[in-house]
Amino acid sequence: MFKHVKDMEYTVHVDRPDPRFANLLLEQFGGPHGELKAAMQYMSQSLGCNDPKIRDLLQDIAAEEMSHLEMVGEAIAMLLGPTDKVAKDFPAIHMALLSGGPLLTNSMGIPWTGSYIESTGDIYADLSSDSTAELRAKLIYERLLQQTDDAGVKDMVRFLLSREESHNFSFMQAIGTLQGKGVDKDFRDSQFSKKYMNMSTGEGDFRGPWNQGNGIQYEENPNEKYGGPAKYGKDRGADASGEVAPGYTDHNRNNPQYSQPNPSQGKPQSPTTMH
Structure with a gap:
């Protein structure tokens, strides 16, 4: 239940x-990183x-994001000023012409769309997306702050920017309670979930917590070790634990050297076969 608090x-x-x-x-009213997108995304995610x-x-x-949409819309209407008679070079x-107030578009006039919403049903994935969304919104507000000298507007933008920081912090803390759940679980070939593939040649390879420690195995030349026909492990079978789904087969179109056995005939499939 919602209430209109005046x-x-x-x-x-x-x-x-x-x-x-x-x-x-x-941009923060009807844009892809704006307040309406945030409100609709978090509400959609909550329902599932x-x-x-x-x-x-x-x-x-x-x-709260809906209240921010109200604030941004109110500010836009006040910043427009009287629209009953405007000059030919009016910047907005x-x-x-259309409303005398804010439109559900971004700053370039592109309409708001439901495709902005990211909702997967996986809590870990959704909260990770939400945390990133708050950082993007914060970045837009930081850039907007540089484009106005209006003390009142700057004060509002600083408030909104601070709330984006707060929401990001809340989402990050919630993610910390979900370790090993949802998409954070190891999936299928777990030996590869802790490998860092060094795909660079020449000088300038750097090491850090993203490719060392925490059980990570650093592969210096992965193409030499894993390239060519796939041979890191036998297929588990359609109903094996950890398999994607019954009847799943790997595509071979990206590796013409690989011939996958056909379970029904016991013969290799042609490299040109498309699944």
């Missing part, structure tokens, strides 16, 4: 109209989430 989360104040900046601010703790987190932040002419 007090805004943060009181928006604009010193003077600035249609140019109003158009830039549309069976973990009551994560569901509560997603819906709390989704509700599309808003003046």
